[in-house]
Amino acid sequence: MRVAVLRCQRLPSFVTWEIPDVDALFADDRGLLDALVGRGVDAEPVAWTDRDADWDAYDAAVLRSTWDYVDHLPRFLEVTAAIDHSRCTLLNPADAVRWNTDKHYLDDLERLGVPIVPLVRGTAADAPAIRASIADAGWDELVLKPAVGVGGSGVVRASAATLPRVLGALLPDDEVMVQPFADAILDEGELSFIFVGGALSHVLRKRPASGDFRAHGIYGGTVDATDADADDAAQVEAMLARPPFDLLYARFDVVRIDGRLAVLELELIEPMLYFDLAPGSAERLADATIARLTRG
Numbered sequence: 302m303r304v305a306v307l308r309c310q311r312l313p314s315f316v317t318w319e320i321p322d323v324d325a326l327f328a329d330d331r332g333l334l335d336a337l338v339g340r341g342v343d344a345e346p347v348a349w350t351d352r353d354a355d356w357d358a359y360d361a362a363v364l365r366s367t368w369d370y371v372d373h374l375p376r377f378l379e380v381t382a383a384i385d386h387s388r389c390t391l392l393n394p395a396d397a398v399r400w401n402t403d404k405h406y407l408d409d410l411e412r413l414g415v416p417i418v419p420l421v422r423g424t425a426a427d428a429p430a431i432r433a434s435i436a437d438a439g440w441d442e443l444v445l446k447p448a449v450g451v452g453g454s455g456v457v458r459a460s461a462a463t464l465p466r467v468l469g470a471l472l473p474d475d476e477v478m479v480q481p482f483a484d485a486i487l488d489e490g491e492l493s494f495i496f497v498g499g500a501l502s503h504v505l506r507k508r509p510a511s512g513d514f515r516a517h518g519i520y521g522g523t524v525d526a527t528d529a530d531a532d533d534a535a536q537v538e539a540m541l542a543r544p545p546f547d548l549l550y551a552r553f554d555v556v557r558i559d560g561r562l563a564v565l566e567l568e569l570i571e572p573m574l575y576f577d578l579a580p581g582s583a584e585r586l587a588d589a590t591i592a593r594l595t596r597g
Contacts, residue, residue: 302342302343302360302594303343303358303359303361304337304343304344304345304359304360304361304362304363304590305344305345305346305361305362305363306333306334306346306363307347307348307362307364307365308327308347308348308349308366309348309367309368310348310349310351310369311369312326312368313368314369314372315371315455326366326573329365329573329576330366332582333363333583333586335583337587337590339587340591342590342591347362349364349367349370349377349380349381350369350376350380356383356387356388356389357387357389358389360388360389360390360594361389361392361593362384362390362391362392363392363549363586364381364392364393365571366571367570367571368571370571371449374449378398378402381399382395390593390594392549392590393548393549393550393569394546394547394548397544397548397569400546400569401567401568402570403448403449404447404448405422406567407564409544410540413543414543415543416562417563417565418483418558419480420478420479420480421434421438421478421479421480422476422478422479423477424474424477425468425469425471425473425475426473428468428469431468431479432465432468435461435464435479436461440481442460443458443460443461443482444457444458444459444481444514445457445458445459445467445478445480446477446480447475447476447477447478448476448477458482458514483556483563483565485557485558487508487514489556489557490506490508491554491555491565492504492506492507492554492555492556492557492562493506493507493572494533494534494537494555495572495574495575495582496541496548496550496552497550497585498549498550498585498589501529501537501538502574502579502582502585502586503575503578503579504526504527504528505524505525505526505575505578506527507523509521510522510523524575524578525578537555537562540564540567546569548569549589549590550572551569552569552572552574554566554567574586
């Protein structure tokens with residue numbers, strides 16, 4: 302059995318600051334590779350941009366640290382389609398990948414009955430309608446996100462008063478989502494429920510650094526393992542059952558609004574899974590990968 306663990310060749314372009322230990326960002330990849338090799342699998346890291354990669358030579362390609370796909374989205378979709386049409390099994394599957402690359406998937410989740418953080422979307426040309434919708438909803442503190450992005454790239458915080466200036470700075474075709482800022486992020490934090498092979502593997506609590514609002518480690522936020530409340534776990538497990546995909550892994554990033562969990566993001570392509578905070582989780586992903594190939 303031969304498995305490619307897909308990664309980026311370089312960090313995405315939005316990372317413009319110095320990271321003291323870049324290698325530490327790929328700890329998840331190493332954990333999975335070690336777990337696969339320990340189970341007798343011929344596993345190796347492969348950059349998804351490697352034009353010499355022979356996908357027919359692999360039994361599976363597991364999407365992991367492909368963070369720079371946001372800089373080359375058309376090519377990324379071409380590569381994942383090429384893998385899907387080879388004898389290699391792409392995990393997560395290509396239809397889920399295409400769906401998850403654009404945050405319009407949140408609209409689909411809502412239609413499927415999954416609670417999401419409310420949103421209004423549009424371009425700079427839609428500014429009057431966006432402002433009117435926000436005024437009707439009574440939102441004051443806001444967060445704006447690009448339709449395609451990873452790691453909090455391009456995310457800004459604004460208020461209803463400053464929104465016209467922020468929208469005015471957009472390029473004409475740039476689509477953004479505008480959401481109410483969830484105060485729970487600053488106290489309870491953002492919760493990440495990580496599923497492997499359809500079962501809950503571990504739960505993380507992420508809090509932003511002082512003075513920031515982005516619950517990402519690259520911006521100084523903290524990430525800790527936490528125990529899941531039984532009702533919270535049941536809520537997110539019900540969310541996982543809604544999308545029509547056979548997923549190897551999924552990370553639901555949720556925040557509490559009015560006492561219930563709502564989805565900020567569903568990560569199916571390149572989420573950090575923080576194996577180092579959950580002993581045995583890399584092994585669970587390795588076992589689930591092998592099980593997919595065995596059953597297939």
